[in-house]
Amino acid sequence: MTAKTYCLLSKKGGVGKTTFALNCAHALAFSGFRTLLVDLDAQSNLTKHLLTKSLGEDFRKTELPDIAKILLRRREAADSILESGYPGLQLLAGSPELDDLPLLDQRLTREPTRLQSILAPLLPEYDYILVDCAPALNWLTRMALMATSEVIIPTQPEAYALQGLEDLVPWLDRMTATAQLFRVVINMYRGNTQLHKMLAERIEATYPGRVAKQKVRLTIDFAEAARSGLSVFEHAPASSAALDMYSLCFELFGMSAETIHEKIRERTAV
Numbered sequence: 001m002t003a004k005t006y007c008l009l010s011k012k013g014g015v016g017k018t019t020f021a022l023n024c025a026h027a028l029a030f031s032g033f034r035t036l037l038v039d040l041d042a043q044s045n046l047t048k049h050l051l052t053k054s055l056g057e058d059f060r061k062t063e064l065p066d067i068a069k070i071l072l073r074r075r076e077a078a079d080s081i082l083e084s085g086y087p088g089l090q091l092l093a094g095s096p097e098l099d100d101l102p103l104l105d106q107r108l109t110r111e112p113t114r115l116q117s118i119l120a121p122l123l124p125e126y127d128y129i130l131v132d133c134a135p136a137l138n139w140l141t142r143m144a145l146m147a148t149s150e151v152i153i154p155t156q157p158e159a160y161a162l163q164g165l166e167d168l169v170p171w172l173d174r175m176t177a178t179a180q181l182f183r184v185v186i187n188m189y190r191g192n193t194q195l196h197k198m199l200a201e202r203i204e205a206t207y208p209g210r211v212a213k214q215k216v217r218l219t220i221d222f223a224e225a226a227r228s229g230l231s232v233f234e235h236a237p238a239s240s241a242a243l244d245m246y247s248l249c250f251e252l253f254g255m256s257a258e259t260i261h262e263k264i265r266e267r268t269a270v
């Protein structure tokens with residue numbers, strides 16, 4: 001067994017990368033899959049969310065291992081994995097230091113496979129590895145692309161979304177040979193507006209077969225769940241947020257009733 005690897009990517013900020021990484025990882029872990037989140041964003045929102053819950057508000061005051069230290073070869077990945085407090089869900093933490101890496105180690109920017117070699121020994125340990133990226137197409141995002149085999153691109157249905165994708169897709173093409181493995185997910189969707197319907201259709205027509213069927217509707221539940229330090233499944237289990245997210249996971253990660261049963265059997269057999 002080897003983990004399936006995904007990165008969450010977009011050029012634009014605030015489109016739902018971290019929300020998807022976090023909630024998809026919960027859905028996977030709750031379904032019995034061993035899941036690792038890698039926070040490759042200097043903002044470290046994912047890390048703050050998970051560690052504030054498990055370690056408390058002051059977690060930054062303790063010297064924690066993080067992905068920046070691993071990339072700088074100051075720490076080993078296997079010894080740096082943090083528990084989220086949820087069974088089967090673990091984290092390689094982000095750090096503000098990610099922004100300083102090119103100054104701290106100038107070779108790093110010329111070695112785009114370093115993250116790939118860091119994650120390689122961890123692949124047999126997990127079913128899924130999800131890498132959350134910063135809203136930028138830079139050397140760090142490129143490293144995430146080299147280390148993962150599929151790309152999830154959350155997009156808002158807005159006038160500039162197509163333009164953003166038109167920039168991103170050729171960049172993906174240039175960066176990797178696996179650029180065909182990208183999936184666009186329409187987020188913050190309001191199906192009761194003609195504008196959103198029209199824009200979603202336009203995105204689907206431009207990237208046929210590449211846009212997830214399951215759209216994620218606009219709802220305050222995501223922000224409220226994040227504020228409470230919870231996934232939407234815990235905060236609002238019967239909400240459209242929980243429903244859309246779980247259904248999206250089935251589509252994106254090839255989840256099925258059989259794979260879930262198999263995992264649960266494996267775990268209860270130990």
Ligand SMILES: Nc1ncnc2c1ncn2[C@@H]1O[C@H](COP(=O)(O)OP(=O)(O)OP(=O)(O)O)[C@@H](O)[C@H]1O
Pocket residue numbers: 010012013014015016017018019020041043045133134135187188189216217218219220222223224226
């Ligand atoms: N479907 C949705 N409906 C309403 N709010 C949403 C939805 N998805 C995400 N949000 C909210 O939008 C905000 C931005 O989301 P998020 O932090 O996941 O974006 P991001 O792409 O990771 O941002 P950045 O590029 O800065 O890392 C958050 O407050 C989140 O709760």
Ligand SMILES: [Mg+2]
Pocket residue numbers: 017018019041045132133
């Ligand atoms: Mg983010």
